[in-house]
Amino acid sequence: MCQLLGMNCATPTDITFSFRGFSQRAGITSDHSDGFGIAFFEDKACRLFVDNQSAVESPIADLIRNYPIKSRNVIAHIRKATQGKITLENSHPFIRELWGRHWIFAHNGDLHDFNPPLSGRFTPVGNTDSERAFCYLLDQLVEAFGYEEPSLEQIFEVLEKISPQIAEYGTFNYCLSNGKALFSYAITKLHWLVREYPFNQAHLIDLDVEVDFSQVTTPEDRVAVITTEPLTHNENWTAYQPGEMILFQHGEPIKKAITHVERLKREQENPEIKRITRADQY
Amino acid sequence: MCQLLGMNCATPTDITFSFRGFSQRAGITSDHSDGFGIAFFEDKACRLFVDNQSAVESPIADLIRNYPIKSRNVIAHIRKATQGKITLENSHPFIRELWGRHWIFAHNGDLHDFNPPLSGRFTPVGNTDSERAFCYLLDQLVEAFGYEEPSLEQIFEVLEKISPQIAEYGTFNYCLSNGKALFSYAITKLHWLVREYPFNQAHLIDLDVEVDFSQVTTPEDRVAVITTEPLTHNENWTAYQPGEMILFQHGEPIKKAITHVERLKREQENPEIKRITRADQY
Numbered sequence: 178m179c180q181l182l183g184m185n186c187a188t189p190t191d192i193t194f195s196f197r198g199f200s201q202r203a204g205i206t207s208d209h210s211d212g213f214g215i216a217f218f219e220d221k222a223c224r225l226f227v228d229n230q231s232a233v234e235s236p237i238a239d240l241i242r243n244y245p246i247k248s249r250n251v252i253a254h255i256r257k258a259t260q261g262k263i264t265l266e267n268s269h270p271f272i273r274e275l276w277g278r279h280w281i282f283a284h285n286g287d288l289h290d291f292n293p294p295l296s297g298r299f300t301p302v303g304n305t306d307s308e309r310a311f312c313y314l315l316d317q318l319v320e321a322f323g324y325e326e327p328s329l330e331q332i333f334e335v336l337e338k339i340s341p342q343i344a345e346y347g348t349f350n351y352c353l354s355n356g357k358a359l360f361s362y363a364i365t366k367l368h369w370l371v372r373e374y375p376f377n378q379a380h381l382i383d384l385d386v387e388v389d390f391s392q393v394t395t396p397e398d399r400v401a402v403i404t405t406e407p408l409t410h411n412e413n414w415t416a417y418q419p420g421e422m423i424l425f426q427h428g429e430p431i432k433k434a435i436t437h438v439e440r441l442k443r444e445q446e447n448p449e450i451k452r453i454t455r456a457d458q459y
Numbered sequence: 460m461c462q463l464l465g466m467n468c469a470t471p472t473d474i475t476f477s478f479r480g481f482s483q484r485a486g487i488t489s490d491h492s493d494g495f496g497i498a499f500f501e502d503k504a505c506r507l508f509v510d511n512q513s514a515v516e517s518p519i520a521d522l523i524r525n526y527p528i529k530s531r532n533v534i535a536h537i538r539k540a541t542q543g544k545i546t547l548e549n550s551h552p553f554i555r556e557l558w559g560r561h562w563i564f565a566h567n568g569d570l571h572d573f574n575p576p577l578s579g580r581f582t583p584v585g586n587t588d589s590e591r592a593f594c595y596l597l598d599q600l601v602e603a604f605g606y607e608e609p610s611l612e613q614i615f616e617v618l619e620k621i622s623p624q625i626a627e628y629g630t631f632n633y634c635l636s637n638g639k640a641l642f643s644y645a646i647t648k649l650h651w652l653v654r655e656y657p658f659n660q661a662h663l664i665d666l667d668v669e670v671d672f673s674q675v676t677t678p679e680d681r682v683a684v685i686t687t688e689p690l691t692h693n694e695n696w697t698a699y700q701p702g703e704m705i706l707f708q709h710g711e712p713i714k715k716a717i718t719h720v721e722r723l724k725r726e727q728e729n730p731e732i733k734r735i736t737r738a739d740q741y
Contacts, residue, residue, distance in 0.1 A: 220546070220547070221548045221584050221585065222546065222547030222550070222584070222585075224508075224509060224547070226506075226508075227504075227506060236522060236525075236526045237522065237526070240518060240519065243518075244518045244519070264502070264504065265501050265502070265506070266502065266503045266504035268504070272554070273556055274555055274556075274581065274582065274584065275582075277582035277584055278584060296606070297605070297606025298606075299556065300556065300557075300558060300606075301559060302503050302556060302561060303503065303504075323579070324578070324579025324580075324582075
């Protein structure tokens with residue numbers, strides 16, 4: 178259904194290199210051409226760009242490839258529509274405000290018959306399972322903490338409890354950020370790496386482009402990149418384990434947990450009940 | 460402090476012509492060069508573009524002048540910073556979700572010592588009086604209607620009651636939209652017109668550009684334009700009366716009211732107490 182790209186950095190960094198490779202998958206090296214979206218945090222501010230043209234053809238994607246916005250937290254999404262209309266209100270990432278911070282969420286996967294009760298505090302604008310899951314997560318955070326902003330660790334604990342419950346309904350790989358840190362969760366497919374001093378060269382898989390990061394960085398830079406499929410040939414990408422949650426801050430993982438999803442256990446014992454949708458294949 | 464531009468249309472319309480003239484005021488015909496923002500509704504979806512470069516120099520503004528996004532409701536804002544830092548989180552328009560709709564708000568004016576109690580349901584991300592007023596308005600709407608979406612007329616009645624109370628604190632000219640309609644309110648300076656069949660020519664004030672709308676429209680088109688200062692020479696712009704609120708839908712005013720602001724009466728009786736800030740001059 179889509180591919181995810183997240184970036185969390187110690188210092189404001191532009192995502193031009195990774196986005197150039199990633200956006201090739203919107204029609205050139207893959208067929209995720211039914212729209213794209215990307216959100217950049219600049220301190221507390223958040224800029225969200227979405228388009229229902231592909232990230233290859235969209236003039237907005239072109240702007241982003243050429244206008245280096247420096248950010249500590251970025252979440253991007255390219256879409257292959259496997260269900261649902263290609264409408265702009267269904268484009269990821271989604272945005273909401275909580276505790277005087279913008280929150281950004283993008284999801285990869287399908288949730289089946291996921292219709293949780295919502296308080297009305299956060300209401301989906303479109304009709305995707307993804308936006309419903311986002312509203313439900315934020316609702317649960319307000320349920321847990323009210324309108325007093327908790328610590329990142331406290332937020333992690335609630336997400337660690339709620340996310341596997343949602344994953345009982347289907348594949349639930351996501352990136353979530355409030356501009357301070359980036360929360361990530363994977364059931365099927367997500368990879369991460371950290372680029373830090375001493376920096377090396379990296380060569381994109383999707384485009385014949387190489388960057389020598391040692392030439393464009395300082396020792397203070399550190400960048401974590403999270404993506405559905407690895408973006409480069411010659412770097413060590415780590416695959417998430419099923420049910421793994423990782424919190425990134427200042428360009429590195431600061432908290433990890435493996436959650437327990439009953440559905441995965443049932444499917445392992447009885448592979449026939451495993452439902453593979455087009456969203457899982459994409 | 461800024462200038463406002465709003466557009467409400469019967470059919471999806473691009474704002475390229477008006478935005479070309481309006482954005483000239485960000486450094487060419489006026490000095491509103493401390494950032495800009497523009498939000499487009501496309502049905503329920505909303506795209507918000509902000510930049511802290513001027514609308515003359517920003518590559519994002521350039522994209523908007525050349526990439527005709529067709530929309531029924533648009534709100535734009537250019538800023539002359541008279542107080543407060545030029546940070547992206549303080550850029551208008553502001554966005555929040557309520558009743559499964561995005562809401563967009565931009566303000567012209569200064570509110571002095573405006574620190575109303577907020578429930579926490581909507582919390583400012585930046586530190587402007589404008590975003591505080593927006594959060595307060597939405598809070599009052601939830602206070603009045605809970606999480607059941609009311610009619611536009613019911614929303615108008617609450618805004619008609621709350622807006623003059625806020626205007627007691629200073630100049631409060633604004634545009635507000637949920638994608639269905641556009642609410643506008645003025646204390647000092649705002650103008651509007653409706654372009655409809657039979658369409659005529661219009662000549663921009665800020666740029667030597669003329670458009671013959673009869674060549675680019677159909678009889679079904681109808682466009683209301685709301686702006687701080689008139690954009691064209693040869694059209695009939697109507698000035699808002701002090702305290703006037705107008706609701707636009709399908710490209711025309713559907714409800715109007717004159718609100719009563721005590722401060723204006725006091726200032727009329729005793730002009731010496733009138734406080735003219737730089738925001739009022741800009």
